[in-house]
Amino acid sequence: MKYKPLGRSGIMVSELCFGTMGFVSRTDRSSSERLYRKAREAGITFFDTANIYSDGEVEEYLGSFIRDERSEVVIATKGFGAMGSGPNDKGSNAKSLRLALEGSLKRLKTDYVDIYFLHQYDPLVAEEELLRTLERFVTSGKVLSLGVSNYSAYQTMKLNAAAARLGLPRIDVLQPMYSLAKRICEIEILPMAKGEGLGVISYSPLGAGLLTGRYSHEDKPATGRLVENPMYTKRYRKERYFTLAKEFSAFAESLGVEEATLATAWVLANEAITAPIIGPTNEDQLRLSLKALDFEITKEIATRLDEIAPPPPPAHDRSEVDR
Ligand SMILES: NC(=O)c1ccc[n+]([C@@H]2O[C@H](COP(=O)([O-])OP(=O)(O)OC[C@H]3O[C@@H](n4cnc5c(N)ncnc54)[C@H](OP(=O)(O)O)[C@@H]3O)[C@@H](O)[C@H]2O)c1
Incomplete structure (x- = not known):
């Protein structure tokens, strides 16, 4: 396992981040703890969670697993999502975020989180207001570094421009979705990250x-997130995703590598990515993700994968300008 600086924050993190979203919903406490320990044995020091995962219960699990080794792990959590039905139980306004962070710290049984992510853009909150809330988090020592997830490049740059103008803490880390099936962040987010020195921990x-x-x-399975969970069924509803999956599997088989290993290795090979967030729900899945660390994406493999899952169009139409 290699350790890399997380963008300009300089916080050192393992090159794989372990995503805990499946704790509680997919794995009970003892199997979640076993997965956590296996990840630690493999050298993973970086764990991603969110207040909304299983209504806070995932943070409670994670908090008890890290209790005796808090200084050895880097914890990212998120605020914004609804933790109740009240009007201020969600969002990025000062009140909601304060309640969200306090709740996360309590459940994680820690007095600080290493990275605090805004889970989504909130159009209701003015930039200066948001930055002043985040400044309080940082100056109180409850948060070490700030991140945004599911923000566009424009929203991120606008926030960081305001931070620079106002002399307030800036966003250092991004958490976009990224896989061979979802390459949109290659258009603007990853180039922005490279140019601005931002850390990127990509999910899914x-x-x-x-x-x-x-x-x-040919037939979709009866179980699995893409057929059972309405949000994911919608996200991957187009038939082309299943065609892609089929071609991808055939290619993985021809290489003699498991699909999960090849897909993770492909994300790892992107130099703009600090660490993919893996989401194994059993030890066998974890093993396949870890194998990605030793699998090289050669030029030939990358070319074939680009045919199976073509890169997105460039950010503007003057694409013949190729320097
Ligand atoms: N910021 C955000 O908005 C956001 C959104 C989503 C996720 N995340 C973070 O990113 C992490 C990873 O996301 P993700 O769970 O979507 O990642 P993913 O790796 O794309 O998907 C993980 C799922 O794939 C299946 N899987 C994993 N390894 C497998 C294998 N070897 N063979 C067969 N199936 C395998 C498992 O499904 P089964 O459980 O059905 O076996 C698992 O739930 C999350 O835990 C969370 O921390 C963040």
Whole structure:
């Protein structure tokens, strides 16, 4: 396992981040703890969670797992999502975020989080207001570094421009979706990250299970996030995703590598990515993700994968300007 600086924050993190979204919903406490320990044994020091995962219960699990080794791990959590039905139980306004952070710290049984992410853009909150809230988090020592997830490049740059203008703490880390099936962040987000020195921890490297072989058959399986969870069914509803999955599986088979390993290795090979966030729900899945660390994406493999899952168009139409 290699350790890399997380953008300009300089916080050192393992090159794989372990996503905990499946704790509680997919794995009970003891199997979640076993997965956590296995990840630690493999050298993973970086864990991603969110207040909304299983209504806070995931943070409670994670908090008890890290209790005796808080200084050895880097914890990212998120605020914005609804934690209740009240009007200020969600959002990025000063009140909602304060309640969100306090709740996360309590459940994680820690007095600080290493990275605090805004889970989504909130159009209701003015930039200066948002930055002043985040400044309080940082100056109180409750948050070390700030991140945004599911923000566009424009929203991120606008926030950081305001931070520079006002002399307030800036965003250092991004958390976009990124896999062979979802390459939109290649257009603006990853170039911005490279140019601005931002850390990137990307989520859903397996397309939430699409790129695991499970969806490569003519008939979709009866179980799995893409057929059971309405948000994911909608996200991957287009037939082309299943065609892609089928071709991807055939290619992985021809290389003699498991799909989950190939898909994770492809994300890892992108130099703009600091760490993909993996989401294994059992030890065998974890093993396949870890194998990606030793699998090289050669030029030939990358070219074939570009044919199976073509890169998105450039950010503007003057694409013949190729320097
Ligand atoms: N910021 C955000 O908005 C956001 C959104 C989503 C996720 N995340 C973060 O990113 C992490 C990873 O996201 P993700 O769960 O979508 O990642 P993913 O790796 O794309 O999908 C993981 C799913 O794929 C299946 N899987 C994993 N390894 C497999 C294998 N070897 N063979 C077959 N199936 C396999 C599992 O499904 P089964 O459980 O059905 O076995 C697992 O739930 C989350 O835990 C969370 O921390 C963040």
